[in-house]
Amino acid sequence: MENQKASAYYENRAVQFGVVSTDWLAQAQSATVHSPPHNNDDDEEIPFSVISEFDRWRKHPDLAEAVAAIRALAAVIRSSKASTMMQLEIQLKNASDTLKCWDTTSISLTAACDLFMRYVTRTSALEYEDFNSAKSRLLERAEKFGEISFKARKIIAMLSQDFIFDGCTILVHGFSRVVLQILKLAAQNNKLFRVFCTEGRPDRTGLRLSNELAKLDVPVKLVIDSAVAYTMDEVDMVFVGADGVVESGGIINMMGTYQISLVAKSMSKPVYVAAESYKFARLYPLDQKDLAPALRPVDFGVPIPSKVEVECSARDYTPPQYLTLLFTDLGVLTPSVVSDELIQLYL
Amino acid sequence: MDARRAPRAVIDPKVRRVGFFAPPEPDPISFEVSPSANSLSPVMIPPPRHSSENLGLHTRLAATSPSAQESFAAGSYSSSSDFFPAPMSPATSPYSSRIVGGDGDFFAGGKAASSFPRGGFDLTATMASSVPASELTTVSVVNAASLSIRERKKANKGGGSAVEVKDQALNTKQQKKEKTSKAERRALQEAQRAAKAAAKAEGNKASGTLASVNVKPAKAAKPPQKVDNASVAASEKKGGDRPPEKDRKKDVPQPRLQYDDKSRVEKAKRRAVVKQTEAKNRVELFRHLPQYEHGSQLPDLEAKFFQLGPVHPAVYKVGLQYLSGDISGGNARCIAMLQAFQEAIEDYRVPSEKTLVRDLTAKISSYVSFLIECRPLSISMGNAIRFLKSRIAKLPLTLSESESKTSLQSDIERFIYEKIILANKVIVKHAVTKIRDGDVLLTYGSSSAVEMILLHAHGLGKQFRVVVVDSRPKLRGKLLLRRLVEKGLSCTYIHINAVSYIMNEVTRVFLGASSVLSNGTVYSGVGTACVAMVAHAFHVPVLVCCEAYKFHERVQHDSICSNELGDPDVISTVQSREDVNHLEAWANTENLQLLNLIYDATPSDYVSMIITDYGMVPPTSVPVIVREYSREQVWI
Numbered sequence: 001m002e003n004q005k006a007s008a009y010y011e012n013r014a015v016q017f018g019v020v021s022t023d024w025l026a027q028a029q030s031a032t033v034h035s036p037p038h039n040n041d042d043d044e045e046i047p048f049s050v051i052s053e054f055d056r057w058r059k060h061p062d063l064a065e066a067v068a069a070i071r072a073l074a075a076v077i078r079s080s081k082a083s084t085m086m087q088l089e090i091q092l093k094n095a096s097d098t099l100k101c102w103d104t105t106s107i108s109l110t111a112a113c114d115l116f117m118r119y120v121t122r123t124s125a126l127e128y129e130d131f132n133s134a135k136s137r138l139l140e141r142a143e144k145f146g147e148i149s150f151k152a153r154k155i156i157a158m159l160s161q162d163f164i165f166d167g168c169t170i171l172v173h174g175f176s177r178v179v180l181q182i183l184k185l186a187a188q189n190n191k192l193f194r195v196f197c198t199e200g201r202p203d204r205t206g207l208r209l210s211n212e213l214a215k216l217d218v219p220v221k222l223v224i225d226s227a228v229a230y231t232m233d234e235v236d237m238v239f240v241g242a243d244g245v246v247e248s249g250g251i252i253n254m255m256g257t258y259q260i261s262l263v264a265k266s267m268s269k270p271v272y273v274a275a276e277s278y279k280f281a282r283l284y285p286l287d288q289k290d291l292a293p294a295l296r297p298v299d300f301g302v303p304i305p306s307k308v309e310v311e312c313s314a315r316d317y318t319p320p321q322y323l324t325l326l327f328t329d330l331g332v333l334t335p336s337v338v339s340d341e342l343i344q345l346y347l
Numbered sequence: 348m349d350a351r352r353a354p355r356a357v358i359d360p361k362v363r364r365v366g367f368f369a370p371p372e373p374d375p376i377s378f379e380v381s382p383s384a385n386s387l388s389p390v391m392i393p394p395p396r397h398s399s400e401n402l403g404l405h406t407r408l409a410a411t412s413p414s415a416q417e418s419f420a421a422g423s424y425s426s427s428s429d430f431f432p433a434p435m436s437p438a439t440s441p442y443s444s445r446i447v448g449g450d451g452d453f454f455a456g457g458k459a460a461s462s463f464p465r466g467g468f469d470l471t472a473t474m475a476s477s478v479p480a481s482e483l484t485t486v487s488v489v490n491a492a493s494l495s496i497r498e499r500k501k502a503n504k505g506g507g508s509a510v511e512v513k514d515q516a517l518n519t520k521q522q523k524k525e526k527t528s529k530a531e532r533r534a535l536q537e538a539q540r541a542a543k544a545a546a547k548a549e550g551n552k553a554s555g556t557l558a559s560v561n562v563k564p565a566k567a568a569k570p571p572q573k574v575d576n577a578s579v580a581a582s583e584k585k586g587g588d589r590p591p592e593k594d595r596k597k598d599v600p601q602p603r604l605q606y607d608d609k610s611r612v613e614k615a616k617r618r619a620v621v622k623q624t625e626a627k628n629r630v631e632l633f634r635h636l637p638q639y640e641h642g643s644q645l646p647d648l649e650a651k652f653f654q655l656g657p658v659h660p661a662v663y664k665v666g667l668q669y670l671s672g673d674i675s676g677g678n679a680r681c682i683a684m685l686q687a688f689q690e691a692i693e694d695y696r697v698p699s700e701k702t703l704v705r706d707l708t709a710k711i712s713s714y715v716s717f718l719i720e721c722r723p724l725s726i727s728m729g730n731a732i733r734f735l736k737s738r739i740a741k742l743p744l745t746l747s748e749s750e751s752k753t754s755l756q757s758d759i760e761r762f763i764y765e766k767i768i769l770a771n772k773v774i775v776k777h778a779v780t781k782i783r784d785g786d787v788l789l790t791y792g793s794s795s796a797v798e799m800i801l802l803h804a805h806g807l808g809k810q811f812r813v814v815v816v817d818s819r820p821k822l823r824g825k826l827l828l829r830r831l832v833e834k835g836l837s838c839t840y841i842h843i844n845a846v847s848y849i850m851n852e853v854t855r856v857f858l859g860a861s862s863v864l865s866n867g868t869v870y871s872g873v874g875t876a877c878v879a880m881v882a883h884a885f886h887v888p889v890l891v892c893c894e895a896y897k898f899h900e901r902v903q904h905d906s907i908c909s910n911e912l913g914d915p916d917v918i919s920t921v922q923s924r925e926d927v928n929h930l931e932a933w934a935n936t937e938n939l940q941l942l943n944l945i946y947d948a949t950p951s952d953y954v955s956m957i958i959t960d961y962g963m964v965p966p967t968s969v970p971v972i973v974r975e976y977s978r979e980q981v982w983i
Contacts, residue, residue, distance in 0.1 A: 248956070248965050284956060284963040286781060286855075286888040320965070336967035343961065343971045 050095040066112035074142035105294040107244030111281035152276040152329035157185040168236040171196045174254035175205035176241025178274040187216045194219045242275035246283040249320030249335025261322035270324035630940045661690035662714045666721035677727040726862035727897045766896040770960035786811040791878045793823040794859020796892040818843040818874045820917040856882040860893040867951025867966030876949040888955040906948040915941035
C-alpha cells in the first residue's frame with residue numbers, strides 16, 4: 001500500500017540511480033501500474049510534446065529536473081503555431097500546468113514553471129510589437145532563462161569557495177548536485193578539507209556522495225544518521241541543498257535537514273544552503289504539517305508487521321532562523337532576502 | 348510695549364472709513380461702534396485681529412433688539428460662507444499641528460503657513476478695492492461670530508482651578524525650551540521668511556493702494572511668521588533630542604518661561620474649533636502627547652453644529668462620531684473620512700481669484716486639522732490623506748471644475764474599493780489556507796480582517812475552535828464574540844490575564860494591526876504585544892493580518908514616543924459594578940495619575956507571518972512592499 005502513495009519523482013530517481021533494495025521488484029510493479037495514465041497523454045498532441053520534450057531533457061545526467069522543465073517550455077514557444085499573443089500565452093500556460101501535474105509534489109518543478117512564466121511574459125515591450133517580433137522576443141527570453149538556470153550551479157560553486165578554508169570539516173546531508181559541484185571545485189582548487197556524509201536512509205544518498213568524493217581523493221567519513229550530534233563537535237560548517245526555498249526564507253529538503261539544523265544551531269555551527277534561484281517558491285509553511293506530503297517507501301530490511309505505522313515523509317521544512325546563508329546564483333543571501341526577491345518578481 | 352502702540356494709529360483710520368462709507372440703513376450700528384472703539388483704544392493694546400473682534404463684540408452688545416441682530420447675522424453669515432473660510436483655516440492648522448507628531452506635522456504646518464499670507468492679502472485687497480458696502484458689513488459680522496466663540500473660551504478658561512493653572516505653568520516652562528532651541532536652529536529660515544514676507548508686501552504695494560493700506564500689509568505680514576514659529580516649534584518638540592533639552596532646562600529662569608509660553612498656549616486654544624481642556628494630573632512620561640479632559644468636547648461641538656464655520660457638515664458629523672467612539676478601527680475611520688471628503692468635494696465651489704488645486708488642498712488640510720482635534724489620525728488615515736492630496740496636485744489644469752471634482756470622487760471611490768475592500772478579500776483568501784480542521788485559533792480584541800477570515804473559513808466547512816481574548820477598558824472582544832456565536836462558531840472567551848493558561852491548546856494566533864512599520868514592528872491595539880509574546884514563548888505561529896495601505900516607512904522601537912492617550916476616567920470605573928468606585932475623584936489626588944494607552948508596538952521577532960494583499964510575507968520584507976506600494980501609487 002505504501003508503494004502506491006510513493007511520489008513519482010522518487011520512484012524515477014531510485015530507478016535512475018540504481019539503488020538496490022529488497023523492494024526493488026515491488027517498485028517495478030508500481031511503475032508498471034503508473035504506465036496507463038501516461039499513455040493517455042499520447043492522445044493529445046501538444047501535452048504529449050511537452051512531456052516527451054521534458055523526458056528527453058531529463059535523461060541528461062547532470063541536468064536538474066527544473067531546468068529540463070524550463071527547456072521544455074522554451075520548446076513549446078518555439079514550436080507553437082499560435083497567431084496571437086493571447087493564444088501563445090494560453091498554450092504556454094496549459095503546457096506549464098501539464099508539467100506541474102506530472103509531479104505535484106515536486107516543489108522545484110512547480111517553482112521553475114511559475115518563474116519561467118513570470119520571467120518570460122513580464123516584458124513591457126510585448127504590447128507594442130507585432131506578433132512575430134513579440135514571439136521571437138519571448139523565445140529569446142525563454143532561451144536566456146534556460147541558460148541562466150543551467151549555469152546557476154557553476155555560479156554557486158564559485159561563490160561558495162570563499163567559505164571553504166584549508167583544514168575545515170564539512171558535514172553534508174543528502175545528495176545535491178550543487179553541493180557536489182561546490183566540493184569538486186574546492187578540491188580542484190587544491191583546498192584541503194574533510195567531508196562527513198550522513199548515511200541518508202532510506203535512499204542511502206550518503207553512500208552515493210561518498211563514492212563521488214572518493215573519486216576526487218577527498219577524505220570522507222560516512223556517519224549514520226543518528227551520529228550527527230556526536231560528530232558535530234568536529235564539524236566547522238554544514239552544507240545542504242534544497243528541494244525548494246520558500247518565501248519565509250526557510251528550505252524544504254530531504255528528511256533530516258531540520259534535525260541537523262537544530263543540532264548545528266544549538267552548537268553554533270553555520271548552516272549553508274546551496275540552491276538555484278529557480279527553486280524559489282511562493283509557499284509559506286508554518287510547520288512541518290503545512291506541506292503537501294511527499295511520500296516514499298522505507299525499507300527497514302525486515303518485514304514490518306501490518307499493525308505498525310511507518311512515517312513515510314521524504315522531506316521536512318527548516319525554518320529560516322536555523323539557516324545561516326543561502327548560496328544562490330543571485331548571490332550569497334540571508335534567508336530574509338528570499339521574500340524580497342519573490343515580491344519584486346511577482347508584483 | 349512701544350512696538351505694540353504703533354498699530355493703534357492704523358486702527359482709527361480703518362474704523363472711520365467703515366463708518367463713513369456705510370449706507371444709511373446701518374447708520375445706528377456704525378454710530379454706536381465708533382465711540383466704543385475710541386473709548387477702548389487707550390485701555391487695551393490688542394493686535395489688529397483683536398481690534399476687529401472688539402468692534403464686533405461691541406456691535407453685538409450695543410444692539411437694541413437681540414433677536415433682530417441674530418437674524419441679521421445668520422442671514423449674512425450664510426451668504427458669505429465661501430469668503431469666510433479662507434482666513435480661518437490657517438489659524439486652525441497651527442494648533443492642530445501641535446497635536447500630531449512626525450513628518451506629516453511639519454508638512455501640514457508648512458501648508459498652513461503658505462496658505463495664510465495669500466488669504467490675508469486677498470482680504471486686504473478686497474477691502475481696498477472698495478467693495479459694496481453690504482459686503483463690508485458682512486465681513487464685520489463674520490468677525491463678530493468668531494469673536495463670540497473666542498469669548499466663551501476665555502470665560503471657560505477663567506474658571507479653571509488652581510491645579511490647572513499649575514499645570515499650565517509647567518506646560519509654559521516646556522514651551523520655553525522649544526523657543527530657545529528654535530531660535531538657535533532656525534535663524535536662517537527666519538531670515539528667509541522675513542525676506543519673502545517683505546517681497547509680498549512690496550508686491551502688494553506695487554498695486555497702487557492707498558497709504559493706509561500700505562501700512563496694513565506690513566502688519567499682516569507679521570502673523571505668518573508667528574504661524575510658522577508655532578508649527579516649527581511643535582515639530583521640533585517631537586523631534587528634538589532629549590539630553591540637550593534637559594541641559595537647557597536648567598539654564599532658563601522660570602519667570603520668563605512662564606510668561607512667553609502661556610501666551611502661545613492661549614493663541615493655540617483660540618484658533619481651535621474644538622474646545623480642549625488640559626487634563627489634571629498629567630502623566631509625566633507622556634507629557635509630549637496631548638492630554639485633554641474627555642466629556643466636555645462632544646456637547647460643545649454638538650451645540651455648535653448649526654454654526655458650521657469652515658468645516659463641511661459631512662466632515663463635522665464624522666468628527667463627532669470619532670469623538671463619541673461610534674466609529675472606531677482603522678478601516679472604518681478611514682472609509683468614513685474618505686466618504687465625508689467625497690461629499691465635501693461634491694459641494695465645493697472654486698472661489699474667484701483662486702485655483703482649484705491650491706484652494707482645495709488648503710480646505711482638505713483644514714478638514715484634517717478638525718478631525719485631528721476630534722481624535723488623532725491613524726496611520727491608515729494619514730496614508731489615505733497623502734494619496735488624496737497627491738491626486739489633487741496631479742489634476743490637469745485643463746480640466747473644468749466639474750470634471751476635476753468627478754475625477755477626484757472616482758479616485759476616492761477606487762481607493763476605498765481597491766486598497767480596503769478588495770485587499771481584505773485577498774487577505775481572507777490567503778489566510779484561510781492556513782486554517783485546518785482541528786485547529787484552535789486565538790484572536791485578540793476585534794479586527795475586521797480577522798473576523799472575515801474566521802467567518803469565511805467557517806463557511807468553507809472547516810472545523811475549528813476560536814479563542815477570543817479581551818481586555819479592559821474597551822472590551823471590544825465581546826462584540827466579536829457575539830457576531831461569531833451568532834454564525835455558529837465554537838468559541839472560548841477569556842480575559843488577557845489568562846492568555847498564558849489557554850495558549851497551550853492554541854495552534855494559530857490571528858491578530859489585526861493598525862499599522863506595520865518599516866522594521867517589521869506591528870503597531871496595534873494595546874495588549875497585542877502581550878499576546879504575541881506569549882504565543883512566541885509557546886512556539887505558536889503569530890499571523891498578523893494588515894492591508895498594504897496601512898504600512899508605513901517610519902521606524903519605531905517602543906510605544907512611548909508615539910501613541911494616543913484615551914480617557915483616564917474609563918479605567919477608574921468598572922462597567923455594571925457601580926460599587927467598585929475606589930478611584931472616584933482620582934483627579935483630586937495629586938500623586939495619582941491614570942494612564943489609558945490606546946496602542947502598543949510588537950517587535951518583529953514575535954511575528955511569524957504578515958498576511959497582506961501582496962501575499963504572505965515575513966516581517967523583514969515590509970520595506971520592499973512599502974517601496975513597491977509607493978511606486979504603484981505613482982502609476983495610478
